[in-house]
Each structure stands twice: as structure tokens, then as C-alpha cells.
Amino acid sequence: MKQIMQYIAQGVVYVGFAWFLASFAAGPDYARIPEGQSLIKFSFAHSAKSKGGCRKLSQDELMELAPNMRKPEVCSRERLPVSVKLSMDGKVLYEDDLQPTGLHSDGPSKTYQRIVIPSGNHTITAYLKDTVREEGFDYISEKQINFLPGQSLAIDFTRSGDGFIFE
Amino acid sequence: MWIEGWFDHIFGQKWNPTYCLGALGYYYFWIVSISGIYVYIFFDTGIPAAFLSVEYLTNEQWWLGGIMRSLHRYASDAMVAMMVLHIIREFAFDRYRGGRWFSWITGIPMIWLIIIAGMTGYWLVWDVLAQYVGESTTELLDWIPIFGEPIARNFLAPSHIDGRFFTLMTFTHIFVPLFLLFVMWIHLQRVAHSRINPPRGLAIGTFIMLMVLSLVVPATSQGVADLSVAPSPVALDWFYLWVFPLADIFGPGMVWGGLFIGSFLLLITPWLPPAKKVTPAIVDLGNCNGCTRCAVDCPFNAIAMVKRSDGAAFEHEAVVDPDVCVACGICVGSCPTATPFRRAGDLVPGIDLPDLSLATMREKVDTATAKLEGPARLMVFGCDKALKVDKFRGKDIATISMPCAGMLPPSFIDYVLSKKMTDGVVVTGCRRGECHYRLGQIWLEERLDGNRDPRLRKRVPRDRILRSWASATDGRSFEKNITKFKGDIELLGPYGNENPTEKDEAGQ
Ligand code: HEM
Ligand code: SF4
Ligand code: SF4
Numbered sequence: 001m002k003q004i005m006q007y008i009a010q011g012v013v014y015v016g017f018a019w020f021l022a023s024f025a026a027g028p029d030y031a032r033i034p035e036g037q038s039l040i041k042f043s044f045a046h047s048a049k050s051k052g053g054c055r056k057l058s059q060d061e062l063m064e065l066a067p068n069m070r071k072p073e074v075c076s077r078e079r080l081p082v083s084v085k086l087s088m089d090g091k092v093l094y095e096d097d098l099q100p101t102g103l104h105s106d107g108p109s110k111t112y113q114r115i116v117i118p119s120g121n122h123t124i125t126a127y128l129k130d131t132v133r134e135e136g137f138d139y140i141s142e143k144q145i146n147f148l149p150g151q152s153l154a155i156d157f158t159r160s161g162d163g164f165i166f167e
Numbered sequence: 168m169w170i171e172g173w174f175d176h177i178f179g180q181k182w183n184p185t186y187c188l189g190a191l192g193y194y195y196f197w198i199v200s201i202s203g204i205y206v207y208i209f210f211d212t213g214i215p216a217a218f219l220s221v222e223y224l225t226n227e228q229w230w231l232g233g234i235m236r237s238l239h240r241y242a243s244d245a246m247v248a249m250m251v252l253h254i255i256r257e258f259a260f261d262r263y264r265g266g267r268w269f270s271w272i273t274g275i276p277m278i279w280l281i282i283i284a285g286m287t288g289y290w291l292v293w294d295v296l297a298q299y300v301g302e303s304t305t306e307l308l309d310w311i312p313i314f315g316e317p318i319a320r321n322f323l324a325p326s327h328i329d330g331r332f333f334t335l336m337t338f339t340h341i342f343v344p345l346f347l348l349f350v351m352w353i354h355l356q357r358v359a360h361s362r363i364n365p366p367r368g369l370a371i372g373t374f375i376m377l378m379v380l381s382l383v384v385p386a387t388s389q390g391v392a393d394l395s396v397a398p399s400p401v402a403l404d405w406f407y408l409w410v411f412p413l414a415d416i417f418g419p420g421m422v423w424g425g426l427f428i429g430s431f432l433l434l435i436t437p438w439l440p441p442a443k444k445v446t447p448a449i450v451d452l453g454n455c456n457g458c459t460r461c462a463v464d465c466p467f468n469a470i471a472m473v474k475r476s477d478g479a480a481f482e483h484e485a486v487v488d489p490d491v492c493v494a495c496g497i498c499v500g501s502c503p504t505a506t507p508f509r510r511a512g513d514l515v516p517g518i519d520l521p522d523l524s525l526a527t528m529r530e531k532v533d534t535a536t537a538k539l540e541g542p543a544r545l546m547v548f549g550c551d552k553a554l555k556v557d558k559f560r561g562k563d564i565a566t567i568s569m570p571c572a573g574m575l576p577p578s579f580i581d582y583v584l585s586k587k588m589t590d591g592v593v594v595t596g597c598r599r600g601e602c603h604y605r606l607g608q609i610w611l612e613e614r615l616d617g618n619r620d621p622r623l624r625k626r627v628p629r630d631r632i633l634r635s636w637a638s639a640t641d642g643r644s645f646e647k648n649i650t651k652f653k654g655d656i657e658l659l660g661p662y663g664n665e666n667p668t669e670k671d672e673a674g675q
């Protein structure tokens with residue numbers, strides 16, 4: 001009798017432990033983004049123009065260089081910061097001057113932003129400046145998007161393509 | 168401690184899971200490994216091939232592949248649960264300081280490795296949860312400025328995901344557990360006679376539990392990953408993935424800081440504060456005959472047998488590593504030269520504890536028993552780490568407490584009975600499986616049963632010996648046992664020893 005009771009009690013312990021495992025192995029749910037919201041991921045790695053600008057080498061200067069080193073331009077290594085702005089329906093979501101990376105400030109400027117917005121119809125405008133210009137931006141893209149709840153929109157930037165890419 | 172008492176009732180001391188949490192961890196590890204190998208056979212690396220291959224296992228091949236997948240998941244979760252309990256137990260019972268720092272320290276990388284293995288595992292399924300894990304892990308890693316480009320960009324949009332990244336994760340998920348196994352082996356280098364297999368009944372019960380769980384609540388995926396939809400909400404495995412919600416709340420910097428500070432604190436725990444300095448066991452070469460018993464029985468591998476250095480006719484001698492020795496005295500209990508019958512000269516055994524030398528022990532026993540009176544005089548041999556025996560002293564009860572019950576050379580029992588110093592002997596110490604020094608209680612029982620050297624001599628009447636293991640909280644049942652034992656002894660009458668002691672001594 002005692003043995004049977006023991007087995008039953010063991011069963012209870014096992015069931016309890018299994019229940020504990022099952023309860024936390026897949027759940028409770030975790031919502032990173034509240035219901036009825038959508039996500040914009042704004043990210044790129046982009047090298048701005050050189051700070052000092054570039055200078056064409058003269059023919060004489062070129063001849064002084066080893067043949068395999070002959071490039072028509074010399075640029076200063078240090079790069080400009082990349083200025084970016086992202087706005088939704090005219091309201092600024094994100095704005096920054098991204099400093100170049102690298103020990104000599106010669107690397108790309110990088111950003112990775114997660115921005116949670118209410119779902120629905122929005123006009124998204126992205127701005128980027130990577131030159132010395134004082135005013136305005138070098139690239140501007142605008143898009144009207146109907147955000148479904150939970151939708152994740154990526155905004156990337158490539159210079160080779162046409163600037164901003166909305167995916 | 169009372170929880171363990173409960174489990175003693177339910178599982179019996181032999182199957183009690185709380186006594187072998189580490190061994191259960193190993194057991195789960197094997198289940199995870201075997202089920203993992205099976206699942207891997209059917210696993211396709213690639214996007215979305217990975218998702219589809221796992222779906223195939225779960226749905227079409229539910230009768231084996233699905234079960235294997237569920238076992239893989241639940242055994243992994245159980246391993247984390249065991250690990251946490253194991254840490255708490257070793258800590259709560261003060262088994263992490265002194266000579267044990269080594270096991271403690273090597274446990275900490277295991278925490279990291281297990282969690283990393285689990286995270287990468289969830290990544291491989293390539294469902295919504297995998298997407299969440301991938302995204303969150305890379306965002307967390309990006310906080311450390313080591314990558315040229317934020318690696319979280321891999322999860323930006325469908326066009327960004329890189330197959331090579333996925334292959335790397337598969338590789339990590341296989342390599343990390345292998346490395347974990349290696350560290351698990353190192354973890355036990357200073358644990359002699361370690362238990363890495365749970366007792367049969369417990370192993371079977373655990374396996375049945377996992378099987379039933381796998382059939383009732385099979386592990387499933389959460390829909391294929393789609394980078395154009397944010398992975399939210401997701402059903403998290405909270406055993407492995409709790410870090411990510413924390414990173415959302417506190418930010419990645421705080422989380423990294425917390426993890427490193429936490430690990431660091433765990434690392435220095437054995438010295439916060441350190442264990443009381445103990446005086447390690449010392450070998451007396453003149454009395455050591457190199458029999459190796461102490462080296463075999465030391466629970467912490469603190470004794471090495473080395474080539475004889477004093478020219479005696481024996482091959483080996485025992486050498487104690489004072490940094491590893493915790494002064495449990497178990498080696499004294501195993502040394503054949505440690506017998507109180509020896510009258511010639513000082514009582515110095517081959518190996519001895521300076522804090523409670525064998526000579527002192529005999530002296531204490533001699534004085535304590537001399538005052539006893541009554542029809543059932545008892546000598547209680549107790550242990551410092553368990554029930555304090557001194558409070559049971561009385562006019563017919565003498566007590567002595569040792570660092571560990573395993574220190575008691577069986578000849579002591581013979582000694583007090585055959586010299587008619589007492590009518591009965593009680594040995595007590597930590598409950599079975601709970602011995603603070605892991606093995607003392609087991610060795611002593613084996614010696615009393617005649618299964619381990621040095622054995623308790625056959626002539627010693629077993630009905631005059633009571634073994635009543637009792638932890639600090641078991642005072643009441645211990646008292647009851649003693650009272651009953653006294654009655655039994657009274658019935659037996661005084662000890663009539665047929666074998667004259669002198670003859671025995673000659674035989675020693
Ligand atoms: C899943 C991972 C782990 C497994 C499978 C495991 C397994 C084991 C095993 C089998 C033992 C020997 C028990 C015995 O025979 O008495 C042991 C001892 C020990 N473990 Fe672990 N362990 C794990 C993680 C940890 C962690 C994370 C820590 C601490 C941070 C830790 C601390 C210790 C200590 C201090 C001992 C020594 C006990 C003694 O000397 O009495 N373990 N472990
Ligand atoms: S006292 Fe003896 S048995 Fe105990 S740790 Fe030291 S050497 Fe090992
Ligand atoms: S048990 Fe005693 S005699 Fe044997 S090796 Fe150890 S110290 Fe020497």
C-alpha cells in the first residue's frame with residue numbers, strides 16, 4: 001500500500017514538473033510590438049564623401065607615382081558625417097548626424113533603428129546628406145504606405161542604386 | 168532541507184532526484200544529444216528548406232521525428248531547470264567554497280554554453296520564433312562594436328537574409344554542445360566517484376515523463392519566418408530566451424552589463440566569504456604502508472599516491488594536496504592503521520586530521536564513556552554537518568562529533584563494545600545521499616556492511632549498532648529511534664564478548 005502511494009506521489013511530482021516545463025517551453029506569449037502597431041527598421045551603412053574633398057593630380061604628379069599606384073584623384077581619408085532624417089506625415093521620427101567609423105574616421109557611417117508606429121496609412125519621407133552642402137539633402141525619398149498591423153518595413157540606403165530602398 | 172525530506176518519502180532515498188541533480192543534468196544532456204542527432208539527419212540547412220524539414224518531422228513523421236523533436240526541446244528545458252536547482256542546492260548546502268571552488272568555477276561557463284546552445288537551436292527552425300531570436304540576438308550582439316556592419320541587418324528584409332549566416336548557426340549549435348560536454352568533464356575532475364547517472368527508477372520515470380509530455384504537448388513551429396512581418400507576439404521558451412525581453416526593457420547595454428557582472432559575482436562567490444580555513448590532513452610516513460585506500464576514498468581527489476620517498480619497503484606513499492583537501496577526515500576512516508586498539512606508543516595513523524586527531528578522538532571517547540551508567544549505555548558517533556549530537560548527551564549517552572561520519576574507523580565501534588565501555592553504538596550523520604562531503608556516509612555504511620575496507624569485524628554484534636541518519640532538522644525522529652534502540656539494548660542485556668580483546672589485538 002505504501003509503495004502504491006509512493007508511486008502515485010511520484011507521478012504527481014512528474015506531472016507537476018512536466019506541467020512546469022510545458023508552461024514555459026512555449027509561452028507565455030511575448031509581444032515586442034504592441035497590438036495595432038507596425039515597425040520601421042531604418043538601417044544602412046554608408047560612406048560619406050571625403051572631408052577634404054578630392055583633388056585631381058597633375059600629369060607630373062602622376063608620373064612620380066609607381067605605375068600601379070596611379071590614380072587620377074587623391075582624397076583625404078577622413079570622411080564627412082552622414083546626416084539623416086526620417087519623418088512620418090511631416091513629423092520627425094528620427095534625426096542624426098552619423099559620424100564615420102574606423103580609427104581614422106575613414107569607415108562608413110552606420111545606423112540601425114527600430115521605430116514602432118501606429119498602423120495605418122502614412123507618408124514616410126527619408127532624407128540623407130553625405131556631402132559638404134550646407135542646406136538641403138542629397139537624397140530624398142517619399143512613399144505613401146498603408147501599414148498593416150505587425151508589418152515590418154525596412155528602409156535601406158545604397159549609393160549604387162537609387163538611394164533609399166523601401167522593402 | 169525539508170523539501171528533500173519530502174522527496175525522501177515520495178521517491179525513497181535511493182531515487183530522490185534532489186540528491187542527483189547534476190546526474191539528471193547529464194541524463195538530460197544525453198537525451199538531448201541523441202534526439203538532436205536524429206533530428207539533424209532530417210534537417211535541411213537553408214531558407215526556407217530548414218523550416219520545411221522541421222515541419223515534415225513534426226507533422227508527417229510525428230510518430231518518431233516529432234517525438235524526437237519534442238524530446239529535444241523538453242529535455243533541453245529540463246536541463247536548464249536542473250542546472251538552476253543544482254546551483255541553488257550546491258550553494259545552499261555550502262558546497263561551493265574551499266576545495267570545491269573548482270567545480271563551482273567550471274560550472275559558470277556551462278551556464279553560458281547551455282543558453283547559447285538553446286538560442287542557436289531555436290534559430291534553426293526558421294519559424295517566427297527563429298526570426299525573433301535571430302533579430303534579437305543580432306541586435307544584442309551589435310551593441311558590442313566588433314562587427315563592420317550591424318549584423319542585425321541580416322534580418323532587415325527578405326532580400327537581406329544570408330544563407331551562410333544560417334550555416335554558421337547550424338555549426339554553432341553543434342559545436343557549442345560538444346564543447347559543453349568537454350567542460351562537463353572538466354567540471355568533475357575534482358569530484359571523485361562522481362555520480363553522472365541517475366538511479367534507474369528515476370531515469371525511467373524521467374524518461375516516461377518526457378515521452379508523455381512529448382505526445383501530449385508536441386513541440387511545434389510558429390509559422391514560417393517572414394521578414395516583412397515583425398515577429399510579434401511570439402510564444403517564448405522562457406528557459407532560454409528570457410534575455411531578449413530584458414533587453415527590450417533595460418536596453419542591450421544594461422543586459423550585457425548585468426550578464427557580465429552576474430557571471431563575475433558567481434565567479435567570486437566561493438571567496439565571498441571564503442570557507443573557514445581548514446587544516447588539511449597530514450600523512451605520517453612511518454605509519455603509511457601505501458595501501459592506496461585513502462586516495463581511493465577521498466571524495467575530492469586530494470590524495471595522490473607517489474613513489475616512496477623514505478626508503479621503506481613499500482612501493483607508494485600517500486601525499487595530500489593541501490589546497491584541495493577540505494579536512495573531512497574520510498581518509499582517516501579508510502586508513503587501516505587508524506585503530507584505537509593500538510596501545511603501543513602514541514596513536515598515530517598513516518593519515519590524520521590535526522584538528523581532531525585519532526588520539527584525541529580515542530581520549531574523548533574514553534573519558535565520555537567512563538562516566539556512563541545504566542543498563543543501556545550508548546556511544547553516539549555524529550557528524551558536525553548534520554544533526555548536532557551533543558544535545559543528546561545524558562547519563563547513559565556519550566557523544567562525539569566528527570567533521571564527517573565517514574571519518575569513523577569501524578574499529579572504533581568494535582573498541583567501545585568489546586572493551587565494554589558501552590552496550591550499544593549509534594552512528595549518525597547526514598541523510599543518505601545528502602552527505603556534505605558526498606561520500607562519507609556511503610563509505611561508512613559499506614564498511615559496516617563488510618563491503619568496503621576497512622571492514623567492521625564480523626564478531627561485532629550488529630544488533631548493538633543503530634544507524635540513524637539525521638540532518639539538522641530530524642531531531643525528533645532521531646530521538647525516537649534512540650529511545651527505541653535503548654529498549655532493544657536493555658533486552659539484549661550487557662555485551663558478552665566471547666573473543667578476548669587481547670587475542671584480537673595480537674591479530675591486528
Ligand atoms: C547542466 C550543467 C551541469 C551539470 C550537468 C552538472 C553536473 C554535475 C555533477 C554530475 C556533479 C557531481 C555530483 C556528485 O557526484 O556528487 C556536479 C558537482 C558540482 N557542480 Fe555541477 N553541473 C552543472 C552545472 C553547474 C553549475 C552551473 C554550477 C555552479 C555555478 C555547478 C556547481 C557544482 C559544484 C560546486 C559541484 C561540486 C559538488 C561537490 O563537490 O560536492 N554545476 N555537477
Ligand atoms: S580530509 Fe582526507 S578525505 Fe577529506 S579531503 Fe582531505 S585528504 Fe580527502
Ligand atoms: S590509507 Fe593509510 S596506509 Fe593506506 S595509503 Fe592512505 S595513509 Fe597510507
